[in-house]
Amino acid sequence: MQTAETTRSSSTPPTDVADCIVLDSVSKLYGSFAALRNVTTSFCTGSCTVIFGENGAGKSTLLRVIAGLITPTRGTVTVFSGHPHQQRRRVAYMSHSPMLYDELTAMENLNYFSSLHRDGGCACVGNPEMALRAVGLDPKLNRPVGQYSQGMRQRTSLARVLQSDPEVLLLDEPFSNLDAASAKHMVELLADFRTWPVAPVNGVMGARTIVFTTHQSALAEPLADRTLTMRNGQIVESQPVETQISTSATEALG
Amino acid sequence: MEQRTPTLRGVAWLWFGLSTAVLAIGFRQAIFLVPTDAAQGNVGRIFYYHVPIAMLSLIFPYINFAASLFYLYWRRRDPLKALTADALALTTAEVTVVYSSICLLTGMLWGRATWGIWWTWDPRLTSMLLLWLLYVSYLMLRRFSSTGQTHTLAAVLSVFAAVDVPIVYMSIRWWRTQHPAPVFGGGPDSGVDPSMLPAFYWNLAGWTLWGICIVLFRFALERRRQLAEQEAALQAIEASLEIPQ
Amino acid sequence: MNYLRHVLDHLRKDLRLEWRSRDSLNGMLFFSLLVVVVFGLAFDPTSYPTVARQISGGILWVALLFASITALNQSWAREQRNNVLEAQRMAPSPASALFLGKAIANLLFVLVVEAVLAPIFIVFFNLHALGSIWLLALIMPLGTWALVVNGTFFAALGLRARNRELLLPLLLLPISLPALLAMVQATTGVLTGDLDPIQINTWIKQLLGYDIIFTTVCILLFETVLNAE
Numbered sequence: 187m188q189t190a191e192t193t194r195s196s197s198t199p200p201t202d203v204a205d206c207i208v209l210d211s212v213s214k215l216y217g218s219f220a221a222l223r224n225v226t227t228s229f230c231t232g233s234c235t236v237i238f239g240e241n242g243a244g245k246s247t248l249l250r251v252i253a254g255l256i257t258p259t260r261g262t263v264t265v266f267s268g269h270p271h272q273q274r275r276r277v278a279y280m281s282h283s284p285m286l287y288d289e290l291t292a293m294e295n296l297n298y299f300s301s302l303h304r305d306g307g308c309a310c311v312g313n314p315e316m317a318l319r320a321v322g323l324d325p326k327l328n329r330p331v332g333q334y335s336q337g338m339r340q341r342t343s344l345a346r347v348l349q350s351d352p353e354v355l356l357l358d359e360p361f362s363n364l365d366a367a368s369a370k371h372m373v374e375l376l377a378d379f380r381t382w383p384v385a386p387v388n389g390v391m392g393a394r395t396i397v398f399t400t401h402q403s404a405l406a407e408p409l410a411d412r413t414l415t416m417r418n419g420q421i422v423e424s425q426p427v428e429t430q431i432s433t434s435a436t437e438a439l440g
Numbered sequence: 441m442e443q444r445t446p447t448l449r450g451v452a453w454l455w456f457g458l459s460t461a462v463l464a465i466g467f468r469q470a471i472f473l474v475p476t477d478a479a480q481g482n483v484g485r486i487f488y489y490h491v492p493i494a495m496l497s498l499i500f501p502y503i504n505f506a507a508s509l510f511y512l513y514w515r516r517r518d519p520l521k522a523l524t525a526d527a528l529a530l531t532t533a534e535v536t537v538v539y540s541s542i543c544l545l546t547g548m549l550w551g552r553a554t555w556g557i558w559w560t561w562d563p564r565l566t567s568m569l570l571l572w573l574l575y576v577s578y579l580m581l582r583r584f585s586s587t588g589q590t591h592t593l594a595a596v597l598s599v600f601a602a603v604d605v606p607i608v609y610m611s612i613r614w615w616r617t618q619h620p621a622p623v624f625g626g627g628p629d630s631g632v633d634p635s636m637l638p639a640f641y642w643n644l645a646g647w648t649l650w651g652i653c654i655v656l657f658r659f660a661l662e663r664r665r666q667l668a669e670q671e672a673a674l675q676a677i678e679a680s681l682e683i684p685q
Numbered sequence: 686m687n688y689l690r691h692v693l694d695h696l697r698k699d700l701r702l703e704w705r706s707r708d709s710l711n712g713m714l715f716f717s718l719l720v721v722v723v724f725g726l727a728f729d730p731t732s733y734p735t736v737a738r739q740i741s742g743g744i745l746w747v748a749l750l751f752a753s754i755t756a757l758n759q760s761w762a763r764e765q766r767n768n769v770l771e772a773q774r775m776a777p778s779p780a781s782a783l784f785l786g787k788a789i790a791n792l793l794f795v796l797v798v799e800a801v802l803a804p805i806f807i808v809f810f811n812l813h814a815l816g817s818i819w820l821l822a823l824i825m826p827l828g829t830w831a832l833v834v835n836g837t838f839f840a841a842l843g844l845r846a847r848n849r850e851l852l853l854p855l856l857l858l859p860i861s862l863p864a865l866l867a868m869v870q871a872t873t874g875v876l877t878g879d880l881d882p883i884q885i886n887t888w889i890k891q892l893l894g895y896d897i898i899f900t901t902v903c904i905l906l907f908e909t910v911l912n913a914e
Contacts, residue, residue: 213677215673215676215677216587216588217587218672218673218676219676220673220676220677223677224677253775254774254775255771255774255775255914256914257914259673260677271912274775274776274777275777277775278775279771279775281768281771283767283768284767284768285767285768285769285771285772286767286769287698287702287763287767287769288766288767289701289702289705289706290698290701290702290705294701298694298698299772299776301690301691301694301778302691302694302773302776302777302778303776303777303778304687304690304691304778330705346772512909570859570862573858573859573862574859574860577855577856577859580852580855580856581842581843581846581852581855581856584843584846584847584848584849584851584852585843585845585846585847585852586845586846586847588913588914589845589846589913589914592909592910592913593842593846593910593913596842596906596909596910596913597842597856599902599906600835600860600899600902601859601860603898603899603902604859604860604863607863607894607895607898608862608863611863611866611867611891611895
């Protein structure tokens with residue numbers, strides 16, 4: 187039905203062409219409702235894919251299957267040639283609900299979540315303060331997240347996923363509650379994120395992979411190098427985005 | 441659909457017939473042939489039903505526990521086998537509830553006749569009641585939990601129940617007791633008169649056969665339901681593929 | 686060591702959340718107070734000090750049991766708001782650390798309730814313990830842990846179920862009955878002074894055994910329950 191496109195923007199560091207996410211005839215049923223139907227696709231390392239589709243087309247389900255939050259009814263998902271459950275350090279997922287504690291401030295939330303990523307004695311994974319500044323929030327803001335506006339929560343949520351320094355970033359509607367300026371800022375940030383260096387794993391240079399869903403194609407197209415369109419739980423179209431180099435995304439917008 | 445060969449069907453009917461026949465012999469033995477108990481009179485005959493059923497209602501939970509462990513082991517490795525184990529776990533839990541209900545009811549009737557009270561908070565009675573409660577709550581969980589989770593959560597609860605039963609038994613045991621010591625292997629005073637043994641064994645065999653019989657029937661039913669569900673799922677996936685894109 | 690650090694992180698977070706809202710503490714306190722008052726009205730314990738001593742162990746634990754059930758549902762509802770639970774499931778830290786952190790937090794909350802409730806209870810029920818009262822310092826935490834560890838686990842198990850408020854007591858009560866028996870017996874033994882110290886010791890040991898066994902089972906199975914779907 188579709189093949190993995192290996193178009194890659196020239197700005198990402200050269201990597202091996204391996205696909206870091208592979209889905210093989212994945213179906214997910216809720217009762218008799220099929221949220222995903224025989225989805226076969228793959229995402230290559232270092233790519234940035236945007237998924238379009240109407241509400242209920244299965245976009246979120248697809249992301250959650252890759253994140254390992256949902257086990258498919260049929261078919262297999264492989265992330266970094268392993269089960270999605272085993273890749274929690276390398277994959278981050280941001281859903282359209284903020285996944286933050288309302289009673290805590292942004293810094294407390296981020297500190298807590300970065301502590302969950304702590305391995306051994308080192309508490310240095312990610313830097314909450316830098317992540318917050320990157321999304322344009324003041325780390326010293328002493329207000330619980332529950333009192334934030336939708337857009338601020340969304341940005342805090344992005345900071346939460348960025349601070350864990352993931353290799354694969356799964357974003358569900360990252361621009362939905364943002365005003366034009368913040369959305370543009372977020373696109374710039376994601377474009378920048380793709381250029382962040384990755385520590386080589388087993389001697390192979392890593393690269394940042396992004397998969398995200400959105401309705402705002404104008405924002406997404408400069409960033410993405412492949413678009414998937416979903417309808418009724420199936421991928422109906424998969425094509426490379428021809429023109430751009432991802433750094434030009436920022437120029438085009440700026 | 442699963443192939444249901446005529447031989448399999450024949451064996452099932454044979455088994456059903458056999459268990460009914462053995463139960464009939466057991467009935468004749470227990471009601472007509474065994475001499476009346478000197479102390480309890482005819483009421484004592486309930487022994488031949490109460491004790492075998494009590495023994496069996498302690499055995500089915502083990503099958504449930506084992507099936508649940510297999511389910512948890514196969515859950516990720518081999519989902520189809522896991523489903524089979526889950527069907528067995530559900531079946532044995534249901535039969536456990538049925539048998540322990542009968543055991544409690546016959547026990548109450550017997551208790552009323554010999555002790556003069558319907559119920560007493562004695563170790564064996566309380567632990568049987570708890571066993572009943574645990575497996576009723578197991579069935580409740582299966583009812584309440586959301587569809588995709590049911591199997592796993594039920595298997596987890598079954599492990600808890602299996603761990604709990606011996607603890608219950610031990611903790612209540614030296615709390616207080618009124619119930620007679622276990623009939624077999626319970627000490628020098630226990631044991632039954634040899635004249636009672638044939639009736640007891642016939643009934644034990646009959647209720648075992650009967651229990652296995654309903655487990656198998658219920659299991660086959662549950663498997664059919666699962667297969668039908670899978671069939672429907674497959675159709676849901678395939679039907680959509682024909683939609684023109 | 687690292688595992689312990691994760692447990693502490695979760696614990697600190699839960700304490701902070703509770704400190705900011707104080708929902709479950711206030712709820713539990715008032716609820717258990719109401720249960721004590723209702724039982725006090727029903728039995729008139731001040732006129733019958735002996736009866737009061739005999740039944741107050743049971744009443745105390747029943748009050749605490751129901752109060753903690755209200756709080757246990759709360760403690761996971763907190764994780765479910767904003768889908769934080771999914772972030773927890775994605776996190777690389779072990780799932781059982783999350784469970785232990787939360788169970789310890791719940792233990793502390795219920796212990797606070799007990800500390801506040803104890804003097805009220807003594808006043809309302811006109812209690813003079815006849816046994817060695819310091820044993821209660823051992824019985825209360827052990828008994829509370831028995832309730833809270835299974836309660837936290839089953840609250841997580843019923844998290845995505847229909848009727849989850851109803852499901853928790855349905856699952857928790859049958860499993861906790863041996864522990865409930867042990868703690869009521871031990872508490873009554875201390876209050877009335879009737880029970881042999883050796884017997885009280887055995888009850889305490891039994892409670893300890895129950896705690897150890899079920900804490901282990903909970904830790905082993907929590908990952909499965911968290912990721913069941």
